[in-house]
Amino acid sequence: MRIGELARESGLAVETVRYYEKEGLIAAPPRSPAGYRDYSSLTLHYLNFIRSAKAVGFSLKECRDLLAIFVSRDAHTCAEVKGLSEEKLTQLEQQMEALQRMHQTLKAISDACCGGDESAVNCSILDQLEGKKP
Amino acid sequence: MRIGELARESGLAVETVRYYEKEGLIAAPPRSPAGYRDYSSLTLHYLNFIRSAKAVGFSLKECRDLLAIFVSRDAHTCAEVKGLSEEKLTQLEQQMEALQRMHQTLKAISDACCGGDESAVNCSILDQLEGKKP
DNA sequence: CTTGACTCTGAAGTTAGCTTTAGGGTTTAT
DNA sequence: ATAAACCCTAAAGCTAACTTCAGAGTCAAG
Ligand SMILES: [Zn+2]
Ligand SMILES: [Zn+2]
Ligand SMILES: [Zn+2]
Ligand SMILES: [Zn+2]
Numbered sequence: 001m002r003i004g005e006l007a008r009e010s011g012l013a014v015e016t017v018r019y020y021e022k023e024g025l026i027a028a029p030p031r032s033p034a035g036y037r038d039y040s041s042l043t044l045h046y047l048n049f050i051r052s053a054k055a056v057g058f059s060l061k062e063c064r065d066l067l068a069i070f071v072s073r074d075a076h077t078c079a080e081v082k083g084l085s086e087e088k089l090t091q092l093e094q095q096m097e098a099l100q101r102m103h104q105t106l107k108a109i110s111d112a113c114c115g116g117d118e119s120a121v122n123c124s125i126l127d128q129l130e131g132k133k134p
Numbered sequence: 135m136r137i138g139e140l141a142r143e144s145g146l147a148v149e150t151v152r153y154y155e156k157e158g159l160i161a162a163p164p165r166s167p168a169g170y171r172d173y174s175s176l177t178l179h180y181l182n183f184i185r186s187a188k189a190v191g192f193s194l195k196e197c198r199d200l201l202a203i204f205v206s207r208d209a210h211t212c213a214e215v216k217g218l219s220e221e222k223l224t225q226l227e228q229q230m231e232a233l234q235r236m237h238q239t240l241k242a243i244s245d246a247c248c249g250g251d252e253s254a255v256n257c258s259i260l261d262q263l264e265g266k267k268p
Numbered sequence: 269c270t271t272g273a274c275t276c277t278g279a280a281g282t283t284a285g286c287t288t289t290a291g292g293g294t295t296t297a298t
Numbered sequence: 299a300t301a302a303a304c305c306c307t308a309a310a311g312c313t314a315a316c317t318t319c320a321g322a323g324t325c326a327a328g
Pocket of ligand 2: 215
């Protein structure tokens with residue numbers, strides 16, 4: 001199949017598919033006489049794999065590593081795959097905690113403000129951001 | 135004070151301070167005869183403000199807007215400031231939810247894998263990422 | 269046979285928030 | 299007086315993951 005169909009099937013943009021090839025995520029496919037990329041359905045599986053991996057937080061680099069495992073599964077172990085998953089889970093947790101801290105801080109600051117139509121001259125939010133003690 | 139001291143006091147890098155000036159977050163200060171930037175302590179307050187705002191998730195652009203309010207507080211209202219805060223709180227919540235969804239999905243996938251030293255030929259993580267039904 | 273949809277390449281542009289580089293003056297301490 | 303530490307500029311580079319552009323060739327339908 002040509003790149004347009006592959007893109008449609010995988011839900012990616014055509015340019016993204018070419019980009020993934022350039023970045024070494026998928027192999028360069030054979031070409032038609034006119035120079036068009038000619039993909040097998042295997043590539044669709046790879047793109048779906050990438051899309052799923054991205055959807056749970058893996059970067060393209062990490063997707064490339066995971067995909068390398070995927071294409072030669074017998075040379076790798078469950079331990080290795082699960083290790084990468086758990087590493088990513090830890091990263092996600094850390095990111096959530098960082099956001100949580102920001103949210104808590106901002107919520108406390110925000111809640112202290114009256115939110116009224118009066119002038120912000122004495123707004124506690126601005127004071128807090130400046131570093132003034134409450 | 136010169137830029138080095140200002141940077142030390144604010145906890146920012148010297149280049150960052152110049153960058154903020156270029157981006158319009160802080161005004162260009164007067165210069166010494168030798169051409170050195172000569173800051174008043176007011177700028178330190180502004181930089182602290184920016185650092186705090188960034189720490190709770192505001193982008194530099196948003197910091198610039200907040201700072202504009204900060205420097206002319208009497209022309210703005212608490213409602214306006216609190217509105218921006220609450221908008222940001224909502225964004226933070228959405229980001230946390232997105233991470234939460236990723237985490238839940240990946241955790242479910244990861245938990246199903248034995249994690250053993252056996253070959254990954256039948257690894258359920260890889261199967262799930264490929265899109266196979268379990 | 270022509271029109272519109274599709275494909276190709278390589279390079280450059282995008283966003284955010286800096287950091288680095290290159291090359292050159294100034295201040296301060298010893 | 300000299301060396302370390304500081305300051306200046308403009309421009310380029312960095313990361314991530316694409317997207318856009320310019321210009322040109324190919325395919326399918328009517
Ligand atoms: Zn108020
Ligand atoms: Zn207020
Ligand atoms: Zn297993
Ligand atoms: Zn497994």
